[in-house]
Amino acid sequence: MQYLGAHMSIAGNLCNAFEHIRAVQGTALQIFTRNQRQWKIPPLSSQEVADFLAAWEDWGEYPVVAHDSYLINLAGNKDEAVQKSIHAFTEELRRIEALSISGLVTHPGSHLGDGPEKGLQRYVDRLDRCFAESETSRGMVLLETTAGQGTNLGARFEELAWIIEHSQYPERLGVCLDTCHVFAAGYELRTEEGYQQTRDQFERILGLDRLQCVHCNDSKGELGSRKDRHEHIGRGTIGSQGFANVVNDPALAQIPFILETPKSKDLHEDVANMQALWDLVRH
Incomplete structure (x- = not known):
């Protein structure tokens, strides 16, 4: 576990996220690139981009990923929301x-x-449309494993694999594994044997080369509860042993680990959760 950080706020200015991650001595960062609670997307000015890149360089050669707006649903069936989602994701x-x-x-x-069948097909069709209309060539889309609440897609590795297989842009698709979500979806992490079985399934169905990011969150819900409820590291139902299995997997050593655990305004909870993970690393 070389890269460990957290999702940080950009309130006021994109560059503020770098101040926050430096304050907790993080070596990985996740941000929203805009106000994710609104459909309106203001354009990025050349000055904003230059300032962001300068702040990143000043922080260090550490990985940064973005998360799209939770308003977006490319698999939905409501025309107005679908069109807004396509536009918003294209802009992302x-x-x-x-x-x-x-x-x-x-x-x-x-x-x-x-x-799921209709939802997955709609998702792939619209995702491909976004790739095409964005006229971009570099950014990877990291499909996040989900807890499977309600009608959400992505709780099974097979569903993510189906998306990758049927997209016209498989080379631009990777995976973000969320520990809380996979556990809530029924994948065991707490024992060495259980973690190995989950890891083997991921490797067989998706391939470890697709894994580009890990969200480290303990779970308030039980195994297979399908509840997306994050908890502090070691204080939920996954527990310390589950995270010891994850952070000591040599195959994940170069992948950024991102905390999305409950936050305090002074960031002390991020510091505590990061320390809880570092304490589990075997030297």
């Missing part, structure tokens, strides 16, 4: 390319009652 792709961010983490969306 343009923004990460402008900011030289290599990965855009996204949830595969919700079928809203029409069933």
Whole structure:
């Protein structure tokens, strides 16, 4: 585990995220590139881009990923929301390319009652449309594993594999594994044997080369609960042993680990969660 950081706020200025991650001595960063609670997307000025790149260089040669807006649902069935989602995701792709961010983490969306097959097909068709309309060439889309709440897609590795297999842009698709989500979806992490089985399934179905990011979050819900409820490291139902299995996997040593655990305004909880993970690393 060489790269460990957290999702940080950009409130006020994109560059503020670098101040926050430096304050907790993080070596990986995840941000929203805009206000994710709004459909309106202001254009990035050349000065904003230059300032962001300068702040990143000043911080260090550490990985930065972005997360798209939670409003976006490319698998939905409501025309107005779908059109807004396509426009918004297209803009997200343009923004990460402008900011030289290599990965855009996204949830595969919700079928809203029409069933996984229809939802997955709609998702792939619209994702490909976004790639084409964005006229971008560099940024990777990192499909995030989900807990499977409601009609959400992406709780099974097979669903993410289906998206990759059927997209016209497989070379631009990777995976972000969220520990809380996979555990809530029924994948065991707590024992060495259980973790190995989960890892083997991931490798067989998706391939470890697709894994580009890990969200480290403990879970308030039980194994297979399908509840997306994050908890502090070691204080949830995954527990310290589960995270020891993850952070000591040599295959993940170069992959950024990002905390999305509950936050405090003074960031002391990020520091505590990072320390909890570092304490589990075997030297």
